[in-house]
Structure formats: structure tokens, C-alpha cells
Amino acid sequence: MPFPILRTSFVVLSEVISLLEPNEMVTASLCSKNVRRLLKNHHQRRKPSKWRLSMVDQPNRGSVTIINGRNDNRTTVMMAKLHSELAGATHKSVEISGYKRTFEKGFPVLYFQDRVIGTKIIVDYVTDLFGLDIYGLVIDRNDYWTLDWINNRQERSLGHNYALNKDKTEDNVLVVRTAILSDSSDCVSTNANVSDNVRNLRPPDVLVFDSNAHRATCDDLMKFDSMKLFIYFTRLSVSDMNTFLRHWRAGGSPRLAYLRVVFDENCPFFYENFDQDLELVETDEVRSFREIAEDEVEEIQGDYSIQRGDGVKATISCGRRQFVMVVWHADGN
Template sequence: MPFPVLRTPFVVLSEIISVLEPREIVTASFCSIKMERLLRSHYQQRKPLEWKLFMLDYDSYGCVEIAKSKMNIRTAVMMTRHIAELGVAHRSDKLRFSPECSILYTKDRVFGTKLIVDYVTDLFDLDVYGLVIDRTCTWAIDWINTRQEKMLGGMGLSANLKHNWYADATVDYVLRKVCATKCLSIRDNVSDHFRFDGKLGPAEHLVIQPYGHWVTINNLMNYDFNNILITGSSLSVSDFNSFLRHWRAGGSPRLAFLEVYFENDLTIFDNFDEDLEIVETNEVRRYRVVADEDREFEIQGGYSIQRTDGVKATINCDIRMFTMVVWHADRN
């Protein structure tokens, strides 16, 4: 005999809803108009403050994912694909349900992506927290900025394997347009001639990999982030001496962690400029990179440098990488 769920008192229903996974909630919302209204009402009264909603639009599909905790483990709750992927001829959009998530098949992926993002954000009463796109989907940046007042927490530009030309114009556009409070990740390739003359930040994390050859020393000194990771770098030993001189004089004051991996092996850092007053150290210290998931590392020995205001940093470096940890009193 069917159980009359919608006749259950709202207090009981709210407890039932609270144990459902986001994917299950989205699927249940399609059962009926009354069920959809019930779920919307629940989340308008009990907004899931720890949940984060991510919009993905790359590699020929759009998707909405939700992370329920600080661990940032995301679960797909709704997806859109081109209707041709159904394998049969259809003239109208189709919604299909699978164990993974609900899938909307449509002739226009941009339209479909906007539709599922609007549906899920309205259902859970959440703004878009994170955006991940490739070079074919930069439309999403302006769309997000016009549909919500809250600034993005994270933004990621991924490489598109189907389009292997250099993404100079796209990367420049993203760097100039995006505003994110937590993390900016650039993973697309650019030509050897690409340069960016703007500033980035303030935010917490910057990741440029694996194509970081375009980052100049002026870029590095103009980036305002707590944690920076760059791989494929073409910076030189002279560049790092200039950066350390900049930092020692009070530049990049919020920097807590910098790690750079080189495109080509460099001469070992064993002869810093004398005015930097760098000394060798045997200290073994631990430090945390504070992100959605805090990670703790250990740095052994290396070199010690002190800023004019007394703040110290430890440097570890070899022919392949350069690491700098700043020992802020309030972060360690």
C-alpha cells in the first residue's frame, strides 16, 4: 500500500528530507509539483549553510555538483548533454534518470546548463560557489556575475582536449574577468609569447599548472594570494632573488606558501645575493596550507630569510623546484 508522504506533518517530513542525499532530493523533486514545492519550502526555512554548489561546463557537457562538507567531496546532482547522445532521433528535450544523477538531453548545451543551474540553485536556495569551465565556455563567467550578487568562491579553467590550439585570448579574458574569494585555478595551455599585465587577487589560493611558463617575476610580485602553486615555470635564479628582495621589503605581505616547479632544470640555489642576508638553517618545522581541506607538510632545513618587520620565512630549493614558507604568527 503506498505511503502518503505528503500528508505527513511538515516537522516529520523535514527530518526525512534532512537524511536524503542531494542527488536523491533532486530526483525526488521531479515526482510531482507538490513534492517540488515541499522541498523548496524546506530549504528556504533550513538553508544548508555548509553546502557548496558547483557549476561545471566543459568537455561537451554541463553539470551541477554539491559538496556537503569542508572536505569538498562533490557529488553530481544534475547533468545536461546533447540530445544526439541518446542515440535516437528526438525533436524535443528529454529528461532521463540514472543511478548517478538526473540527465537533461537538449539540442543546446548552453541552454541546458543554464536550465539545470537555475533549477538546482532555486531548489536548494543556494548561490553558485564554484565554477569550472574550459575555453569554449567563458560565457558562464558573465552569466554567473549577472545572476547572483555573491562573489564566486572558486574558479577553474580546464584544458579542452578536443581543442588543442593555444588559449591565449581565453586565459587573458578569464584572468581579467574572474573574481573569486577562495581559489583560482588555471590549467589551460598558452603560447610562449603570452603575457598577462594585470593583477590577481586578493584570494586564498592560486594554482597554475601544468603550463606556468608564462608567469613572469612581475606577475608573481603582483599576485595577492596566501598560497601559490606554479608548475612548468620559466623563472630564473635571478628572478627569485628579485622576488625575495621584493618580499623582504614588505611586498606580497599576505603570502604564506609559494611552490614553483621549473619547466627546465635550474642551477642549484647555493649563492643568493648578499643583500638578502639569507642563512642556512637545520630547523625542521611543520606548516599548514589552509584550504577547504587543511593539509600539513614538513619542511626540513634549507635557508632562512627575515623581512624588515621581523617576519621570517624558510626556503627549500633545488634544480627542479623552489618552496617558500612564511611563518606568520597567526597562521602557524
């Protein structure tokens, strides 16, 4: 028996809608204009959402994903594909607003002759439904149009920009260069090889090096003048970290507020063997810090405390294969 959702009391409706996941809300919104209006009004009446919306543009498809702040799960909520991929699935498709549509793994897929147009349509649909700006962007060297398009459609800068690696460092460098110089993003990630072309760009507030970060050197670490820096799968050594800390104590990397270094699993175990001249003090204090890109507070369990020449202190936490450093600037993190 059909559920009379549009004739249900507001209190009951709010409870039902609150149980829906982002992909379920997008799917339900396609049922009718009235259901879409209902979901849109409900979502935009709520307190500011902790959901983050990302746009993904790939050679043969575009998609919209949402990270749910409650559990940090990333969910694809809508996808655009080329008509050529519809072959063999025509019998499963339905038509909506002139577009063929199927469902894959719990989210709707719309088919278009033009990938760019299709990607724009689904992004516009989801951002309008939830009242969200685009927070994250995943692109490759063929997707520069996304940067100008996003800049023209919203005032808020991207919180995260990821360059796909096509095994050609120069391709990724072009993406990262464009993202940084266009001021389209506060955060840039890449799994491209580290190179002088990237190091010499204006540093974004948040920089993430992934996958090929094993090529990163101590010199790279000292040159990345970002506020928040992540380096994954690196082969930096304890000696390199001592050199970096000496550089920081002397006034280097002045903008740094958060550093996370995750070491390659093939590297020797990361032992806490710091040089005495760094004057690290052992500590077990737990301190709260504010995320740079988000208005959220997290806690860090300290192992060591270190102080710069100008009196600024930092807390260091060491894990099995990671090094975390939080700098306590006078004006907050």
C-alpha cells in the same frame, strides 16, 4: 509499499532529508512540485550550507556539481545534454516539463536542442533548490557568455574559475584574461601554459596553475602577485625557492598570504637546503590560519620560520615534494 513522505511528521522528515546527498535531493525534487517545495524549504531553513556549487560548460553538455563541505567530495547533481546524444537511450527516457530525461550514475540528465539554454535551465533549477550562488566555473574559449550571465544573475563574485586546456595556450589565455578583467572571479585556475599574457594581467586573489605548470620559472613565481598561489607539477628547484624567499624578504609579493608549490615527480627530491642569509629558524609550532576564499580555519605544522625586513613573519612547511608558506599579516590571513 510507497513511503508517504508528504504525510510524515516534520521531525522525521528533517532527519530523512538530512541523510540525502545533493544528487539524491535533486533527483527527489523532480518527483513533484510538492516534494520540490518541501526539499527547498528544508534546505534553506538550515544553517548556512558549506556546499559549493560549480557550473561546468563543455562543447556538448553542461552540468552542475556540488562540493560537500563535510567530506570535500565533488558530486554531479544534474546535467544537460544535446538531443543528438539521446539516440539509443530513448527507451530509458521519461518526459518532464516538456524535456526528455534519463538518469546517469545517480543524477538526472535533461536533453535540449540548445546547449546554452539547457545549461542555464539546470543551473537555475539547482541554485533555486538549494538557495546557493554559483561558486565555481569550468569553461573553455567558447563559453565567454557564462561570465556575463553569472555577473548579471548574482552579486557575489565567483570563488573559482577554471579554464580548460585545449592544447592552445592562447585559447586559455583568453579565458583567463576575460575572467580576471571582468571581475567575475576572485580565483582563477588554468592548466594552460604560463605566458606573459597571463602574468601581465591584474592578479586575482587566488591563482592556481596546474598540469603545464612545469613551465613556470622562478621569475613567474615572483611576478604572480596573488594572495593565494598554487603551482602544481612544477620543476622549480631548491635554488629557485631560495631566490623567491630572498625576493619576499626584500618586500616582494606583498599580498602573498599562502603559497603551495608541488614539485613534478620527475624532478629531483626536494631537499630542505636553504641559504644561510635567509636566516630561517627551525620550528615545530602548529599555528591556525584563515582560508582566504573561505571563512574556515586550518592548522599548519611548521618546519621553519622566516621574517621579512618589516617584521612580518611566515611559516614554512616542507613535504616530500611540496613547499608550503603561510604569511602572518598583521590584519590576519
